Amino acid sequence: MAEEEIQKKSKTEAPRIGVFVCECGSNIQSMMDVEDLTRYAKTLPNVVYAEHMNYPCSRQGQEKIIDAIKKRGLNRVVVAGCSPRIYEAIFRRCVSRASLNPWLFEMANIREFSFYCHQKTPEEAAKKAKDIMKMAVAKARLLEPLQPIELPVTKKVMVIGGGIAGISAALDLADMGFKVYLVEKTETIGGHMALLDKTFPTLDCSICIEGPKMVDVGRHPNIEIISYADILKVDGYAGNFKVKIQKNPRYIIAANCTGCGECRDACPIEYPNPADMKLGVRKAISVPFDQAVPLIYTINKDYCIECYKCVDACGARQAINFDQKPEEVEVNVGAIIVAIGYDMYNPEDMECYGYGKYENVFTALEFERLILAAGPTAGKVIRASDGQKPHSVAFLQCVGSRDINRYEYCTSFCCMYTLKHAVMLKEKYKDDVQVYVFYNDMRSNFKGYEEFFNRAQKSGVNFIRVKLENRRITEDAETKNLVVYAETEDGKPVKAETEMAVLANAAVPVQNATELAEILKIPVGTNGFFVECQPKIRPNETDTPGIFLAGACQGLKDIPFTVAHGSGAAAQAASILGKSKWIVEPLVARVNEDLCSGCGICESVCSYDAVRIEEIGGKNLAKVTEGLCRGCGICGGACPVGAITMPHYTSEQVVAQVRAVLEEVK
């Protein structure tokens, strides 16, 4: 029989409902008499067949359902079992294999709603299970066949954030053949990784391994870097996003800038370089670091005195334009990957450590810039107080993190970077430096990490296990040396005088992450990181179809995990971009144009901008953008004339369910 005919039949024919009660191993059966439930099902109107079985979701179970549909001529199916969240999709596919429209299936959740929550009162639970089944059957009677909605897909993708997560995602997608817009807030891609000296546990030079990837991004024919830019607005839905971006003025004409640096040499003005953690300076016209991609200079007008020496130096290249204005661009993409990374917590408010007060207390990233050969001190680890190399350095772990008053979570990579710093110091200065690590738990639980911990121990680093509470640092006013006080796990006080202290400060969500989340309509967790769809099995997806997460913005991770997460997000995005059509469930609002008065109440209540009033044939009418509608039904409820219906949740169907459950009450 052709599908259309079947559907026509299922619309016109009287409902013939089959009910399948799940025993769910011992879950449901142990408490309820499934025989009784099956008998009850048979008494319900239009139910022509009912049976109970163990695991209808299993292959054999599904075969039995298909068999029953065919043999008994069922045109509606109800499964009384568990949560539709996971299993509804399986049963829909199952009934469609028996040539039944998948939307003629209904699920009665008697496990979560009655068995799980009423374990102490089995009789009541059974009664409730019957009610739930009765409601499902009442709705099934009125189910209508629906067709999935197909939407076109723009085969381009946007990656927000050009750190190592964004770089990985962008390169993977570009290699698959998709056009990638890589949007970066700062002047250059590279993120935190570009600021590091070495990477653990191999002590590879960080920029030496990231640099080539950055260059690949810059040269890839499928990647367009939009740097020094902000995301203003995101409209649309999976397959069809429209993103408005503001390119901030660099006061440089990108096409003319050769990156030669002659302007920088001519510039008289310096300002603290954020890429150097403001330990060093950069010129008012400069790049944050030499390996910047794209290699385009930027004038910082906050500091520039407009002497135009750079203009003279640039000469015939004419790359400088002091009148440049912010520029808005709009791009269409099929998917978005969010990879905005993290910020570092400023521990100045933790007075016990004296950061910001004592000159020789540093944060880890500051230390990283000190030991980096291309850093402001040319790789010399020197004290701020006297410019001398310290003979002893204390590292304090978990500053701000694993602290219920600040950041409860573990930052996850500080143990390892501290080991890296300790080993680098020991290998650089040998016995000329004493290194103390005040830690609580050493978390070295991935490939090669524990071995690296052993290497640190062998290299002569002193590891002192202490409580995280009651640690403090004081300064000797004369020598500017620091005294670290702590307490061992069994309460014994320990102290060490060192010439420098380095704090492993927490990594925290990016400052304006919440703003971006609002623009993208994706949820933010209580800890400030973006929330994935499902923490175990869907770590790259958000609740918004077509928007994916990559790297530390979803939760802190170190470089290899970030790279893998970026590639994961790329694969997820490709699963949309690779399709010719994006299929959406037909659970979107429908407008009855004859009833609609164009009052606009629906538009005002919709949270997703999915309903708009448009002039159609000289009449104002509500129009639903199917890709945006989440089928929440708020517009339907608000419509004063009942012009909006929610397929599969029509008023008729819902009222029938309510009537069914209240039948006995009256």
Add this chain to the structure above:
Amino acid sequence: MPLKTLKQDTAETLTLEWVLHVRNYKLTLNKNLCVGCEICALACPKEAIRLEKQPKALGVKAKHAKIDIDLEKCNFCGICDILCPYGAIKVTVTGEHILSVVEKESFPELIRDIQVDTSKCPVDCVECEEACPLDLIKITQLTADGKFVENIDSLTEKEKTGLQIKIDIEKERCPCCRICEFNCPKGVLQVRKFIHGKISIRPEKCPEGCTDCLDVCPILGALYLSDEDEQVHVNEMFCIYCGTCKVVCPVDEALELKRTMVNHTPVHSGAWNKALERLTSPVEMTKELKTKGSLKARESVRKRLGWKGK
């Protein structure tokens, strides 16, 4: 240690600082030297300097305005240091007074043109030292073998004739008012002003008995109270057009001050053009640009046609 940005305001100085791990940028305003003129505030490219007028109490002399510098806006470029006629501001980088804007030729230096020919000095003359309103001149007498003379009156006339006279002038602080030049009986000193302009007071607009401008004028003699009409008049010969008077003048039209030119080392710089425009006027700035342009044209013609002259 994170970047520290510091601002300290004491009775003597106002200090602004960026303390970086590798460098230290420091601006020091010596309040004893600051006269509250408007030069730095006008010239600052970041508009970081603000003049704060001081309230005036009845029967007390007017006080000059105080300056305040915004730490958020200041970029330690040193332009205020360069232009302060009184040498009240110093900008240093890690203790060294080297101004990158001058080194990179993105800002000129003022030309304090002071010529001294001590061979003409009478041995016991101290006129210039006594005349200097800012106490910047120190005269010493040296014997033929280079020894300081402690007390000139103890010497005989014969001994006096062999003496060498040395005039030390604190040039960095000198506003070039020319008072020393005019007080010198022998024409030893020749001073050229570095700011030129025009100043006039309209006594009819002055509030009765107001001498605020005179009260604050740091150049004794540039303004004076006339015996005839008991009002303040200008001696344009000595005025250096710093604007201290204008800042405190309570009536808009009573005192008119216009700067027309600043004598500076040659430079080709947008920052200077803008500073000059604010210090003088767009018209004067354009004049300087035109002069520079015609000099440049003349130079290039000379270069190209120079062989003909040979």
